[in-house]
Amino acid sequence: MRSALFAILVGLVGAALLHIVIILALPQFTGKDAYSRVLGLYEMDSFFPLTSEPGPTGLANDDPFLRVAVCGFSVDAGPARFVAKGAVPFWSLAIYDANSNEIFSMNDHTAVNGNLDLVMATPIQLVDLRKTPPASLAQSIMVAMPGEEGYAVLRALAPTDSYEETVRNFLAESSCEPFRR
């Protein structure tokens, strides 16, 4: 009897250890985290507008008034540049790394002239860009990217149905491209 109790006690200690291991290791192998889903769209270097119905990877416009576009990008070969222009009532952009940690986020009020113009680069590329700033980046916001890969989420607000077309055009004309001088 005592040995059975001892076995259960050992089992509970093991359960606590296993609980910690599962919680800590889970982000590495779920396979359905946001970054894997963005990669599953097979659309690198361009904003992919999501639909209201969950697509093949399960990403969708959750909020009925926000239209969302996602873009997987890498700064391995060079900086990535995000540009969007248009008169929508509200837009916001968030940059996440491959572990879905937020690196940077902004909205139209924190942008220059209300237009999105952002360059994500590794610290070394950033030094290079600051030493000889290209004229086309005079108004750009430059942010250092700690890792190499990540994804961007661009949201635009359509408060009523009449904004639908404006917002769709805003997302369709937004770009997420490798920057070359």
Add this chain to the structure above:
Amino acid sequence: MFRIPLLVALALSVAFGVGIVSSVSALKATVGFGAIALGPWVAFPEAQTENTDPYAKAHRARAGKLLYGGAEGLQFTAAMDSNGQKLSSDCSYDISGITPPARFWTLYATHANDQPMKIAPDLPAATNAWTVLRQPYSSFVIHVSPVAQPDNWLAIRRSGAFKLVLTLLDTPTAGSSGLIDLAMPAIVKTGCPNA
């Protein structure tokens, strides 16, 4: 003769059974630590950051949702009314009051598992800061009900428990140091027609 293997099997089954069940239920129960609760509304302003706790990281990796960045907005969910009772889609509720300062807000209902409710497209399944009808001093009353209501009506489907999602866009609420008095609208049950 089989005592030792039996005890080892017992210890292992307890370890794996309890370990796995406790992990899954912990991830289902909450998004993690670091919640801010304003009345029945709960938000996780740090859930998308590097500094968040391991539970929140595991939860967001499992849910795979696109979270809101700090400058984008803050999403509040309510699974209970202001009296602490679970929201049931057989009942009608009144959401009344004002939201904390934000440039815009949206409100919609989801099922208890965070999946959006499928509601006929001609019914008002969501409302926002522009379309809501306001009272003097800009407060509002929204009737959440499975049956049609006058004024602001948020249609839901009869499908057991549900949640309300209020997203504040471009809001200082997350970084609030308590200097601003944050008031979220109250959720009050007004009746259960069929219960």
